[in-house]
Amino acid sequence: MSRTRFTRRLPAAVAVAGLTLAVAACGGESSTSSEGTTAAAADQLKPNADLSQQTLQITVWDGYTPAELPQKVKEKLHVKDMKVTLHDTNEIAMTKLTAPGDSGIDVAFVSGQYAQALNAAGLLEPIHPELIPNLANLYPEATQLSYDKGNKYSVPYTWGTTGICYRSDLVKSEPKSWNDLLKPPSWADKKVTMMTTERWLALPALKALGYSLNTDKDDEIAKVKDALVAQKPHLLTYDDTTFGEKLKSGEAVMVEAWDGWCPTTDPKGNIKFVVPKEGSDLWVDTMVIMKSSKNKEAAHALINYILDPEIHSWAAENINYKVPNKAAMERVTIPKGSLLGIKPAELLNGESIIDLGQASTKYTRLSTEVTAQQ
Amino acid sequence: MKSEVKARPVSRWRGRRLGAFVFLSPGVTYLIVLLLVPLALVLSNTVFQRGRFGGVVYEFTTENFERLVDPLYLGVVVVSLKLAALTTLVALLIGYPTAYVIAQLPRKWKTVALVAIVLPFWTNFIIRVYAWIILLSGPGLVNSLLGTHMELLYKQGTIVAGLLYSYLPLMVLPLYSAIERLDPQLREASANLGASGFTTFRKVTLPLTVPGVLTGCLFVFVPSFGNFVIPEILGGSKSIMVGNLIRDQFLKARDWPFGATLALALIAVLIVLLLAQAWAARRA
Numbered sequence: 001m002s003r004t005r006f007t008r009r010l011p012a013a014v015a016v017a018g019l020t021l022a023v024a025a026c027g028g029e030s031s032t033s034s035e036g037t038t039a040a041a042a043d044q045l046k047p048n049a050d051l052s053q054q055t056l057q058i059t060v061w062d063g064y065t066p067a068e069l070p071q072k073v074k075e076k077l078h079v080k081d082m083k084v085t086l087h088d089t090n091e092i093a094m095t096k097l098t099a100p101g102d103s104g105i106d107v108a109f110v111s112g113q114y115a116q117a118l119n120a121a122g123l124l125e126p127i128h129p130e131l132i133p134n135l136a137n138l139y140p141e142a143t144q145l146s147y148d149k150g151n152k153y154s155v156p157y158t159w160g161t162t163g164i165c166y167r168s169d170l171v172k173s174e175p176k177s178w179n180d181l182l183k184p185p186s187w188a189d190k191k192v193t194m195m196t197t198e199r200w201l202a203l204p205a206l207k208a209l210g211y212s213l214n215t216d217k218d219d220e221i222a223k224v225k226d227a228l229v230a231q232k233p234h235l236l237t238y239d240d241t242t243f244g245e246k247l248k249s250g251e252a253v254m255v256e257a258w259d260g261w262c263p264t265t266d267p268k269g270n271i272k273f274v275v276p277k278e279g280s281d282l283w284v285d286t287m288v289i290m291k292s293s294k295n296k297e298a299a300h301a302l303i304n305y306i307l308d309p310e311i312h313s314w315a316a317e318n319i320n321y322k323v324p325n326k327a328a329m330e331r332v333t334i335p336k337g338s339l340l341g342i343k344p345a346e347l348l349n350g351e352s353i354i355d356l357g358q359a360s361t362k363y364t365r366l367s368t369e370v371t372a373q374q
Numbered sequence: 375m376k377s378e379v380k381a382r383p384v385s386r387w388r389g390r391r392l393g394a395f396v397f398l399s400p401g402v403t404y405l406i407v408l409l410l411v412p413l414a415l416v417l418s419n420t421v422f423q424r425g426r427f428g429g430v431v432y433e434f435t436t437e438n439f440e441r442l443v444d445p446l447y448l449g450v451v452v453v454s455l456k457l458a459a460l461t462t463l464v465a466l467l468i469g470y471p472t473a474y475v476i477a478q479l480p481r482k483w484k485t486v487a488l489v490a491i492v493l494p495f496w497t498n499f500i501i502r503v504y505a506w507i508i509l510l511s512g513p514g515l516v517n518s519l520l521g522t523h524m525e526l527l528y529k530q531g532t533i534v535a536g537l538l539y540s541y542l543p544l545m546v547l548p549l550y551s552a553i554e555r556l557d558p559q560l561r562e563a564s565a566n567l568g569a570s571g572f573t574t575f576r577k578v579t580l581p582l583t584v585p586g587v588l589t590g591c592l593f594v595f596v597p598s599f600g601n602f603v604i605p606e607i608l609g610g611s612k613s614i615m616v617g618n619l620i621r622d623q624f625l626k627a628r629d630w631p632f633g634a635t636l637a638l639a640l641i642a643v644l645i646v647l648l649l650a651q652a653w654a655a656r657r658a
Contacts, residue, residue, distance in 0.1 A: 091625045091626055091628060094427075095625070117428075121427045235612070237528045237610025237612060251511060357427065364627035368619065368622065372614050
């Protein structure tokens with residue numbers, strides 16, 4: 001091809017490539033309204049339904065349930081088939097679940113505030129407690145969570161809190177307040193990290209300023225922004241995933257962390273976790289049944305099976321997350337330094353993050369304002 | 375007889391047209407079904423509203439376009455333009471001499487050099503970007519070798535380095551193609567007429583390779599401008615670019631209408647750049 005022809009055709013080729021990228025970035029599909037009302041009256045479910053005629057499809061975070069779960073469920077519950085699809089984040093799960101038409105998902109694992117949003121959108125099947133006798137294994141506290149009192153539409157799977165994870169051998173004084181992270185002392189300058197997921201990005205400043213984690217007041221969010229912008233020059237990075245590694249390598253000395261991700265069982269024993277004096281959150285990851293599910297009896301049977309102490313304790317033993325299941329936690333041997341020993345009553349001191357509906361865009365804007373700040 | 379002579383080219387033309395139609399239809403169908411239709415659907419969202427829980431409410435609004443000129447988002451566009459332009463400039467400064475030298479190599483070594491340029495593309499993009507963390511982190515390889523504790527990661531300069539590393543081959547290849555096609559006799563003639571090496575470069579080589587320069591610049595600028603992986607991994611999310619903004623609207627804010635509007639704006643910028651490139655290449 002001659003140079004002239006080559007260059008003449010390039011713009012078209014690049015335009016096609018650019019448009020393809022743009023479509024890929026956009027997901028390439030439309031969505032209908034997910035506005036909803038309250039859940040309609042529950043369908044009549046049959047406690048003795050023939051599960052061998054039902055299949056199950058769940059969506060869950062990678063590595064969050066045992067890999068052999070589908071095989072075990074097929075053997076124990078005699079369902080026809082079980083498929084697992086994965087999501088990286090709550091937001092991606094929400095995209096799947098709120099897309100037009102039947103998502104094909106029977107049971108979804110999402111965090112409490114997202115379960116609340118799905119319910120408000122009328123997408124969730126009410127929980128039928130008579131089909132889940134293992135609900136009795138839950139701690140009483142786990143049935144009174146503020147986003148869903150009485151487990152009407154969700155069943156908690158794991159729970160925990162957020163705090164400061166730090167290197168006790170590299171800090172000159174142990175952190176006690178969120179301000180230790182927000183205004184790091186000179187020895188910790190550029191050696192602290194914060195989470196970037198928007199509600200957790202705001203959490204330290206909200207608590208340090210004495211505000212609710214669920215505030216939608218503009219003046220309070222503006223003050224949070226000021227605190228986070230002032231902190232930015234002293235930050236190593238924003239990090240939701242590898243902060244534990246940064247702490248182990250000594251690149252960071254204090255990080256904002258979910259308790260289950262703070263590597264306190266590191267053999268060197270230098271890594272500690274503290275919930276700052278101003279308080280923190282109580283996060284809960286839940287299981288919900290979609291109203292669109294055609295296998296609701298099997299879905300209830302699956303949740304009941306997961307609440308079996310032997311199965312549910314897997315999460316504590318393998319992903320280091322506390323489970324709100326008293327019988328399961330009693331089976332777990334808690335390793336030295338592990339945060340699995342935090343009691344439900346202590347967790348309940350944390351404020352639950354709830355869905356803010358339209359006001360949630362204020363937190364997206366806050367996150368953009370902080371990260372875009374030069 | 376006369377009419378037969380006339381009829382032949384017409385039927386040949388028809389045959390050629392049919393052939394063209396048959397051969398083009400798979401590609402055109404692919405473009406329509408997998409590119410234009412989804413794109414039209416995404417773009418149609420730009421005039422609707424975000425649902426309370428995400429998704430789209432089909433009520434007309436112009437708010438998404440009004441938000442485009444919000445200084446917050448314009449600031450992100452300016453940062454993206456700055457970083458992409460800097461990457462393109464450095465890529466040109468490194469890429470031109472590289473391409474020039476490769477074009478002068480013996481045929482065998484030319485192939486080796488070109489394969490070496492393309493080689494990084496054989497490895498996954500994300501893995502290559504992550505490799506920089508191993509090199510540049512606090513306790514990373516560079517600091518270990520130098521015995522220093524320099525902060526090399528999570529800066530705008532690191533983002534530019536990552537973009538440059540990723541897209542430099544896209545600058546070298548069109549430049550090589552342009553330089554390689556240059557008639558060596560033109561340079562010889564210039565030298566015979568007494569021009570110095572630099573003058574020959576300035577007055578002969580460079581003007582004749584401008585289309586290659588423009589193509590290389592476009593190839594580097596376009597993916598750099600919309601990139602969102604490198605600012606996140608190497609920039610530590612401390613600086614965001616347009617790509618991050620679009621990604622966040624779709625995956626975090628669940629605000630598809632505004633995400634679609636930002637994507638439309640990005641496409642519009644790229645189309646303007648493509649038209650400018652085409653215009654400049656034609657004049658060069």
